[in-house]
Amino acid sequence: MLKNALRVAMSQIIRLKDDEWEAFEPFIEVKSFKKRDNYVSDSQICREVGFILRGSFRQYCIIEGEEKTTFFYFENQFVTNYESFVSQSPSNVTVEAMEDVQMLTFNKETLDRFYRLYPVFETFGRLIAENVYICAMHRLNTFLLNTPEQRYLHFLKSDDSKIILENVPQHYIASYLGITPVSLSRIRNRITRSVDSKVKDVRLKM
Amino acid sequence: MLKNALRVAMSQIIRLKDDEWEAFEPFIEVKSFKKRDNYVSDSQICREVGFILRGSFRQYCIIEGEEKTTFFYFENQFVTNYESFVSQSPSNVTVEAMEDVQMLTFNKETLDRFYRLYPVFETFGRLIAENVYICAMHRLNTFLLNTPEQRYLHFLKSDDSKIILENVPQHYIASYLGITPVSLSRIRNRITRSVDSKVKDVRLKM
């Protein structure tokens, strides 16, 4: 059953009893999106959290007429504009399907109800928040402590990079790393050359 | 009574019943730090959350022999290395008193116990986590979307800037904004000149 994927994901975070899940399950909806559809729209309030069964999303905001891509969401991940969802304030970003998407969703009222009903849902909410905070801080640190080139190398070593590199055009990744597409292209060129010359060095030493 | 300041702060976040507070209060400790003392030390596990009654802290990490200041904590704020505290993993930062400090603290075991005892503490933990996440994202956005100069201007407009500008040397602020002290000095110079020239323009038009 489709909804079971969410149960599995939640069970990796909290101990969910059968009755708790069975109470929650009826509030989960199955939704589909076509490529290019918006899941969250700029200046709208985000009233849901989604769990991606199939497909992926890109999050961007528009600054001086230009789209700046700030995040990606893939299969088996939760997707929402967390700030807008938590504070029920208008979103300042758009979350757009990069391909056709099938997902499960539950809304704010549902979650708030379950926060009140079952302490384990509060724990769930807390652990999710702690986790996204730690991820945000790691990313922030790459800006505070690294140059763009170091940031790209750091990104290549990260767990997220594989799925992103395989699914996302390079200029979106540049944006995600806070640099221009041209600059990322140059950085990649530089790195390749430096690796090549190292290979050459090794050859010369032989 | 000293501990009441924490009750007030917590009550701005959650509804705390008398019996809940009275159960919690005995686990709160009062601690003092001298200027330059470390509250959190690099590679140590952070086992506490502090609430600052008087004084301030600076958070930094050492990269290639250089201190990079990444955060400040002031009166009536919570202070901890959140990641280290939450995951009970070694801290990668140092939190050092910028002046003599008086604070209240409670430790991880206490908090975990109260998470289990009272759902309202889970709510407290969740709301704190949601809040620090939103703050981290706002800061991350200034790196993703702004140039260093825009970032400084943005910082000047922020709520935090007043207390930081009044209490912190400029080169720490530079570090906090992810730029070098020399560069921040130039940015300030540039801004002043541009404001000056605008004043001059106004005068000429009169």
Add this chain to the structure above:
DNA sequence: TCAATTTATTATCTTATGTTATCGTTTTGA
């Protein structure tokens, strides 16, 4: 109090990034 340290500014030089434009190639969608 006074020497040592810290701090902020400024100058010089180097370099990486931003900007803009061009050019193939690939992908898209009507």
Add this chain to the structure above:
DNA sequence: TCAAAACGATAACATAAGATAATAAATTGA
């Protein structure tokens, strides 16, 4: 299927930031 759009690499140029050093002022602490 084919024209249009998207994409990535690259070049040329301008600019701002990093690195380093010198200097003066302020602060610190013995």
